[in-house]
Amino acid sequence: MLNLHFANTRKDALASACNINLHSVTPTGPTGEFGALEPVGTRLTFARDEEIYSEGDDAKHWHKVVSGTVRTCKLLADGRRHIARFFFAGDFLGIEDVGEHALSAEAITDVVLMRYARAAVERMAEQDPGLARRVREMAFKRIADAHGHMLLLGRKTAAERVASFLLEIADRGDHESQIDLPMPRYDIADYLGLTTETVCRVLSSLRRRGAIAVPNAQRIHLLNRSELEEVGGIH
């Protein structure tokens, strides 16, 4: 049952510090429906495998992913790990942590983030009912996602979990049937409550069945979506 994943300690000397640029506006455009936040944000970059914040840190900020991929995770005392969610460009992280962070956040790839002071966001929400509503609705969406994931973790088989995962990533990505997996297999395993080996075996089995193609470890083509949906347990 032990599942130790040691953080990769290799760090690029250039990027090992968190480079804070005081540009107050991101060049990538408005923050989705949260454009009002733009002026109060700070731009940050993190290198691959760098920690963005740690479980137990004061939750003074929200972050929005500008580019790259982030994971949030929780650890048990003996090192067993669970990944709560993957965050891609445009996703907000840390919104639910009120006093201190309940999860740690780590950069899976090199990452660019916008950082917003929680106090400032709260202040704006007190003034702007529309912003407050959008925050509520984002939180509601997260709860609904969590319910789906709990069903997956509590009741789905390994094959169903992996198939559901591929469909989820495909839905969140740009291409309908071609997906990019920036995270290693053990991250997928910790997200799905499995081991690396089991994830690999299921992927191989799906490949042999012709449901997917795996040109390289980071790229997967969905060849037969309906078969995946069948394996994934049409909810």
Added chain:
Amino acid sequence: MLNLHFANTRKDALASACNINLHSVTPTGPTGEFGALEPVGTRLTFARDEEIYSEGDDAKHWHKVVSGTVRTCKLLADGRRHIARFFFAGDFLGIEDVGEHALSAEAITDVVLMRYARAAVERMAEQDPGLARRVREMAFKRIADAHGHMLLLGRKTAAERVASFLLEIADRGDHESQIDLPMPRYDIADYLGLTTETVCRVLSSLRRRGAIAVPNAQRIHLLNRSELEEVGGIH
């Protein structure tokens, strides 16, 4: 892997309909921090095993539990079930369901609820930033709880899950070391991602180890909290 739980179809003739009393104020006092909602609520009662709402129904209302216990659950096509949460007196349910309910809600015991029209709550939240903030914070709390439960489902052993469950219920209940389990074993199993048999076996094992006493199936005494915390995986 099949885990069919057929709803108990026995219903008291007297209580089979949902009795709507048009009293607009509950006699049990203010709605926690949501006292402002009181005047817009309606009182309802449901009999044991009655459905309060179903997955897919329009989510037109919030509910607050006045007395009794409620479960919210999600089903897979073949009947496998997951219980997302148990709701006791004072708990709100359905807040996260925006368009339609993502889970169904069922009465575990006879239940009294207050029902609030979602539209009215939204309208009040637009006017009252304090209410909006309390709703946000309740949602954030639910997300944090869900993260803890996902860690349990994804990475804890059967013994750890049951021990964590006992501690959770004890913390949410009135007594520190005496807990009341209104739900049957298969509800606990579906909450923890286990089977009834495994839940029973772990409880028996904890009883033999002297960590708990089980005077009857619905009542459990925590005799050695620190041992439970150890088994439950501290943190």
Added chain:
DNA sequence: CGCGTCCTTGAGAGTTGTCAACTCCAGTGG
């Protein structure tokens, strides 16, 4: 080109699920 990390596959072990039998208890009806 060599090293390290990640990925993949195999063999065997272990935890939990499945199936089955029995007990317990509450509610029911004689």
Added chain:
DNA sequence: CCACTGGAGTTGACAACTCTCAAGGACGCG
């Protein structure tokens, strides 16, 4: 009042899915 009944709870024997441990292969980076 008590036997009957059916669902829930408990326990045992066995099966199976997933994990563990191990080894080899692929790929990227220096």
